[in-house]
Amino acid sequence: MARPKSDDKRNAILAAATQVVAEQGVGAPTATIAKVAAVAEGTLFTYFATKDELLNRLYLELKLELSGAMLSAGGKSSDARDRLRLGWQQYVRWGVTYPEKRKTLAQLGVSDRITEQTKAAGMRSFTEINAMLQESVASGALRDVPPMFAGAIMGSLAETTMDFMARDPAHADDYATSGFEAFWNAIASK
Amino acid sequence: MARPKSDDKRNAILAAATQVVAEQGVGAPTATIAKVAAVAEGTLFTYFATKDELLNRLYLELKLELSGAMLSAGGKSSDARDRLRLGWQQYVRWGVTYPEKRKTLAQLGVSDRITEQTKAAGMRSFTEINAMLQESVASGALRDVPPMFAGAIMGSLAETTMDFMARDPAHADDYATSGFEAFWNAIASK
Amino acid sequence: MARPKSDDKRNAILAAATQVVAEQGVGAPTATIAKVAAVAEGTLFTYFATKDELLNRLYLELKLELSGAMLSAGGKSSDARDRLRLGWQQYVRWGVTYPEKRKTLAQLGVSDRITEQTKAAGMRSFTEINAMLQESVASGALRDVPPMFAGAIMGSLAETTMDFMARDPAHADDYATSGFEAFWNAIASK
Amino acid sequence: MARPKSDDKRNAILAAATQVVAEQGVGAPTATIAKVAAVAEGTLFTYFATKDELLNRLYLELKLELSGAMLSAGGKSSDARDRLRLGWQQYVRWGVTYPEKRKTLAQLGVSDRITEQTKAAGMRSFTEINAMLQESVASGALRDVPPMFAGAIMGSLAETTMDFMARDPAHADDYATSGFEAFWNAIASK
């Protein structure tokens, strides 16, 4: 089978795209992405038929990675607040650890090159988290808001929090704490 | 060189840019913007030296318009919650009334073509609102968070709220109410 | 109206395309055509939206020119043979005078980039010549073949004749005479 | 390096090239040809060093096949007209039976990728037919035209005839008859 298509290369391209899109936006040249990935210009297109396909895959991978990170926290506490705090922490940790992934996700999120289909698939990866939110509502811990709305609130507050953590690193921990507090109060019942 | 003559043309270009960027993103051709503005391609460049300048001006104008809208609500109530509710209402009203302006602002906000300087100037237009938030903190109505953080929380929750209002118009009012509730609880003391 | 679109430039592009396609086939780069036309690469596309449009226009212009040349012979003799001989002579003269036009027309004729529509339009320019053939059939001078078939025979024999004239210029006149003789006998009655 | 092993593969590539070039012209990708031949992209180049070599070989094979077909008609009649009619019939039969071969030959014939050398070799395969034509001239049955000219006339009239047969199948037989009539009259003496 000649040279098999290498996962390493595919990942290198995705990683390069993440970095370059973070810096230059979705208008970044595929040539630049290829160069950063240490791959020939043409090679990029053996892994992704078009730039749009690359962008859509990237969006999905990042969404998947983020949702995966949020769930990785193991110990399923029975307390709603604890569980949400854990998820929030994982979210923020991920965003702070990988600022370019975060930035790129933001760029892709507002780009019209990401199809509705891809966006829907991205949302599906948050099904489990939405379920968690839903249970919390059912248990009475949270106000009666649609789980997807609660999830979106979580996302936007976490993003805002990370913006301030990045802009003012000296008080990063304060923002992290304060941000979760804001989120919890925003949706907790009472 | 002073300002070129016609404010009408300048405004037409800005309005066209708003519409076209909302539809196509910051990568939209200046030729398209000019056409929508009913102006020749070259004319655009007598009002804005470069595309980047146009984009930065547009960002600023929209930020100014938004902050202006938030403050336009006459009667300065002495109650923090009332004042914030009014500001929130104005914000959401503006965003719902001018969805392309909102979308364009989001596009520009994540674009690397908007300079730090422009972003700083954009923030300055929210000085008055931040002052209002600060007073509320001082009065004990709000938790002790930096006013800019509170302002950013307000912005991101309002955006999230409008996303859901647009996506699910049947329950728009519910989201509007629920969104403000979330915001208030997020930052109110206790 | 700024600079008006120049017919000179348009014609230069068409002429350049003729020359370059004759040499390199329809795969010839638009960049080469532009260079030969002494025009910027981008300029070509202000006159012809796509390469296909350029090729189709070129095909049509050449067909038009050829059919025009065939009819330019003035003196409408009443004798079928004389009229055909004149048309034939004009055809061959044109082909010998403009070998690249002839070659390019051949290239375009077999290319799938020329649309059916364009081909149909090209045929229409030969309406008058077909009518002439038709009359000759009606008058009994020609065998009863469909005029378009007779026209095609005329075309293919003229092309063959010109091939030999070009390949063996010393006997060019012999081929010209002999070719017409062949054509006339091919379609004359009895 | 001698010939590589499998004649089957070589033939499959040639057949695939015939089909693909007929459909897409000489610009058809080697990758497409390989795929149609059910062979790997790289394999094509172990049988033909370059695309040009493939194209030139193909031209030659088709010419050979065509000339072979024209001669395959057994019984060498002594009558010039009969012999030519037979050759003509074989020609047209071949062209109608293998329309892609015919189309591809036309494409290759006007392409600048076929070398003069190849074209000369292609002509050589018609030596025998030219000899036949020469004898007919010698016998007085044909007008005194160079045999190669007569041969070319035969070819171009047969092509024209087949074009009309293909375009208007209902009258295919009429064209076939009429076409030969035209050809014979074109070159017969008196």
Place this chain on the structure above:
DNA sequence: AATGAATGAGAATTCATTCAT
């Protein structure tokens, strides 16, 4: 000042050919 044609530096792909497997 306004116009829109002219410019040429990219941009995303494509493709013949090479080469590791």
Place this chain on the structure above:
DNA sequence: AATGAATGAATTCTCATTCAT
């Protein structure tokens, strides 16, 4: 020998900006 991934030069077309009118 066969495979198909890798390569990068070449191609068509776009677009911000300039400039003749």
